[in-house]
Amino acid sequence: MTDSRVFLAGLWLIVTLELRQRVRGVSWYVLLGVFMLLVGIVTFLLWLATSAWLSGGGGVFSTIIFFVLLLGTLVSPALSGNSVNGDRDAGTLATTQVTLISTGQIVLGKFLAAWITALAFLAAALPFLIFAVVLGEVSLATIAVSVLVLAAELGVIAAVGVGLSGILTRPLFSIVLTYLVVAALSLGTLIAFALLGTATQQQATSVNYQVVSSTYDEQTGKQSNIVCSTAQTSTHNVPRFDYFWWILAANPYVVVADAAPGSFDDGGHPTDLFGQIAVGVRSAQAPPKLYEENNWCDEAAEGYSGQAYGLGPTPQETYDGAVPSWFIGLTMHLLLGAGTLTWAWRRTRTPALHLPAGSRIA
Amino acid sequence: MSVTTVFDAAGAGHAIVPSGIAVTGVSRSFGAVSALLNATLTVPAGSVTALIGPNGSGKTTLLLMLATLLTPDTGTIRINGHDPVTEPERVRAIMGWMPDTLGSWPSLSARAALQTTGRLYRMTREQAAVRADELIALTDLGDFADRPSRVLSRGQKQRLSLARALVHSPGVLLLDEPASGLDPAARTSLRHLLRRLAGEGSAILVSSHVLAELDEMADAAVYLADGRTASPEQVAAAGASARAWRIRSLDAPALERALATPGVVGALVQILGVDQLGTLVQVENEASAAALLHNLVLSGVPVCDFGPAVGNLEHTFLDLTRSTGPDAEEMK
Ligand SMILES: Nc1ncnc2c1ncn2[C@@H]1O[C@H](COP(=O)(O)OP(=O)(O)OP(=O)(O)O)[C@@H](O)[C@H]1O
Numbered sequence: 001m002t003d004s005r006v007f008l009a010g011l012w013l014i015v016t017l018e019l020r021q022r023v024r025g026v027s028w029y030v031l032l033g034v035f036m037l038l039v040g041i042v043t044f045l046l047w048l049a050t051s052a053w054l055s056g057g058g059g060v061f062s063t064i065i066f067f068v069l070l071l072g073t074l075v076s077p078a079l080s081g082n083s084v085n086g087d088r089d090a091g092t093l094a095t096t097q098v099t100l101i102s103t104g105q106i107v108l109g110k111f112l113a114a115w116i117t118a119l120a121f122l123a124a125a126l127p128f129l130i131f132a133v134v135l136g137e138v139s140l141a142t143i144a145v146s147v148l149v150l151a152a153e154l155g156v157i158a159a160v161g162v163g164l165s166g167i168l169t170r171p172l173f174s175i176v177l178t179y180l181v182v183a184a185l186s187l188g189t190l191i192a193f194a195l196l197g198t199a200t201q202q203q204a205t206s207v208n209y210q211v212v213s214s215t216y217d218e219q220t221g222k223q224s225n226i227v228c229s230t231a232q233t234s235t236h237n238v239p240r241f242d243y244f245w246w247i248l249a250a251n252p253y254v255v256v257a258d259a260a261p262g263s264f265d266d267g268g269h270p271t272d273l274f275g276q277i278a279v280g281v282r283s284a285q286a287p288p289k290l291y292e293e294n295n296w297c298d299e300a301a302e303g304y305s306g307q308a309y310g311l312g313p314t315p316q317e318t319y320d321g322a323v324p325s326w327f328i329g330l331t332m333h334l335l336l337g338a339g340t341l342t343w344a345w346r347r348t349r350t351p352a353l354h355l356p357a358g359s360r361i362a
Numbered sequence: 363m364s365v366t367t368v369f370d371a372a373g374a375g376h377a378i379v380p381s382g383i384a385v386t387g388v389s390r391s392f393g394a395v396s397a398l399l400n401a402t403l404t405v406p407a408g409s410v411t412a413l414i415g416p417n418g419s420g421k422t423t424l425l426l427m428l429a430t431l432l433t434p435d436t437g438t439i440r441i442n443g444h445d446p447v448t449e450p451e452r453v454r455a456i457m458g459w460m461p462d463t464l465g466s467w468p469s470l471s472a473r474a475a476l477q478t479t480g481r482l483y484r485m486t487r488e489q490a491a492v493r494a495d496e497l498i499a500l501t502d503l504g505d506f507a508d509r510p511s512r513v514l515s516r517g518q519k520q521r522l523s524l525a526r527a528l529v530h531s532p533g534v535l536l537l538d539e540p541a542s543g544l545d546p547a548a549r550t551s552l553r554h555l556l557r558r559l560a561g562e563g564s565a566i567l568v569s570s571h572v573l574a575e576l577d578e579m580a581d582a583a584v585y586l587a588d589g590r591t592a593s594p595e596q597v598a599a600a601g602a603s604a605r606a607w608r609i610r611s612l613d614a615p616a617l618e619r620a621l622a623t624p625g626v627v628g629a630l631v632q633i634l635g636v637d638q639l640g641t642l643v644q645v646e647n648e649a650s651a652a653a654l655l656h657n658l659v660l661s662g663v664p665v666c667d668f669g670p671a672v673g674n675l676e677h678t679f680l681d682l683t684r685s686t687g688p689d690a691e692e693m694k
């Protein structure tokens with residue numbers, strides 16, 4: 001056998017051991033059953049709410065994906081956040097480390113087991129995802145990309161959970177900290193974005209030239225003898241969300257939404273939740289106009305065309321005109337996951353040179 | 363590397379003759395606490411060595427370093443010629459470690475735990491299953507081998523832990539308080555097992571607080587006090603110091619009378635008192651003990667029990683801790 005075969009065999013052994021230890025048993029299946037029930041209810045309600053039999057399954061599909069992400073991020077920390085330090089407390093870590101299994105195999109194996117556990121939720125949601133696809137209007141690209149990115153995000157949470165459990169010595173702390181990381185990414189990014197954006201307000205100036213008086217020709221609908229006002233300057237504050245849009249890129253929900261290829265209807269409006277979120281996030285990239293000059297006199301002279309102002313870009317135009325941000329967010333997440341796992345590996349390596357204060361190896 | 367190449371390389375490749383355990387000048391501290399200071403010991407292959415010392419003297423710390431889990435701050439360790447710090451994999455292939463904490467995968471049965479451990483040592487599924495059955499028979503786990511180890515009693519878990527240390531038939535065994543929680547029958551069979559393994563060439567280091575038991579199975583003893591190993595001179599001096607002997611007679615008043623008779627008790631003997639098991643006397647050395655017994659028998663006292671009140675190891679241990687440890691009085 002080659003070295004890599006030996007490594008993989010040992011890795012798989014740890015994965016199966018971990019799965020047998022942690023997730024086998026009745027309570028695990030009850031949890032999955034409850035999850036399926038919830039997804040079922042959500043699917044049914046969405047089907048009613050979005051009139052999916054007419055408009056297609058895009059809305060239902062995207063919401064189920066988000067629901068799996070929500071449940072995955074809620075359950076995964078509890079299952080993975082004590083996998084290394086919990087084993088140390090139970091006295092089974094050191095007995096594994098004196099065998100021919102390396103610390104790398106232990107940490108990686110525990111991560112894979114935690115990931116597989118989280119993916120079980122995705123698998124449990126599969127019937128409902130298929131139902132949504134059957135309703136129509138969900139492109140193959142959307143299915144593939146959103147499922148893959150969702151799986152990657154679940155992997156990141158599993159990696160952070162296992163990593164923190166290897167870095168911190170107290171299981172309770174590492175579980176709580178994993179939850180805090182999840183909360184920081186899911187909610188903290190939104191709060192930080194909103195607060196930072198509104199805190200960095202800038203003054204925007206608009207200069208207006210108003211029509212003071214004119215003669216309106218009923219026949220042609222044109223104005224003549226226009227008397228124009230002097231420049232009227234007004235100022236107001238605008239938030240600079242465009243400085244901080246990248247914060248939103250770190251949000252796992254945004255990553256999933258932004259990664260999915262946008263699907264829009266004929267009027268340029270998104271047809272699923274992914275599109276709505278992606279448009280919202282991408283519109284934050286555009287800087288606000290800090291100086292605006294409106295010459296209503298010129299407009300009046302040319303006759304209101306209705307085109308010149310008023311209708312902004314459609315959501316689809318905003319979406320297409322902005323930079324996709326999902327790969328920035330996903331890269332940040334992957335680095336976070338890989339970083340915590342590496343740190344955990346360094347902390348649990350044996351023979352140990354330094355022990356964290358107040359911990360014993362066995 | 364396959365399982366056979368690892369074991370071959372570890373067992374035969376480098377050290378042709380297994381040389382056992384050699385520890386020289388090893389120290390280790392945890393922050394401000396120095397757990398081990400300049401410990402030196404050897405355990406030759408084919409022998410059982412007892413590791414003795416008061417609570418917190420560094421026995422577990424030493425065993426953790428031998429078991430490739432901790433690095434020493436200073437000093438060198440060789441396990442059959444291999445350094446646990448630089449070649450942990452080689453050492454792990456030939457070393458079995460039984461921890462002092464009971465730890466087993468709670469939802470796995472004893473049999474599954476042993477099979478899994480075998481697989482962790484790169485055995486095939488079949489090899490691991492065969493070995494697990496052997497060990498279950500060896501450690502008498504049969505009746506509860508298929509129950510989840512969560513429900514096992516302390517002694518049963520201890521036996522499982524011992525079996526796990528033996529899975530890969532290691533040539534070096536490190537046992538941290540293996541007898542704690544075992545019933546008398548299990549202790550006896552542990553003793554026989556260790557003697558048999560030593561006879562087959564294993565180097566065995568056993569830490570325990572049950573010194574009477576070690577007396578019966580250990581070829582040598584290493585005393586640790588406050589992280590230091592006692593030197594051979596200290597051990598010899600402590601072993602030779604005055605110690606208590608216990609005398610029991612079928613006729614207690616006759617014994618009392620004889621001991622009160624001038625001339626029977628020599629100058630080097632001092633009567634300590636009477637307890638429920640007999641009369642305790644302090645005897646300077648074995649020669650004066652022999653003289654005392656001779657005199658008692660000559661005086662017609664029906665002596666039925668005459669021997670040291672504590673075993674050899676215990677006597678040395680108590681004497682060493684009395685001379686070094688500040689809490690020696692409490693120990694006594
Ligand atoms: N990880 C650690 N961090 C700090 N101190 C430690 C650590 N491990 C051991 N010690 C200290 O080192 C000393 C030796 O501990 P050790 O566990 O080796 O003792 P022991 O001889 O096995 O005792 P016992 O007979 O009670 O099992 C003790 O004072 C202990 O408190």
Ligand SMILES: [Mg+2]
Nearest residue numbers: 421422462538
């Ligand atoms: Mg100990």
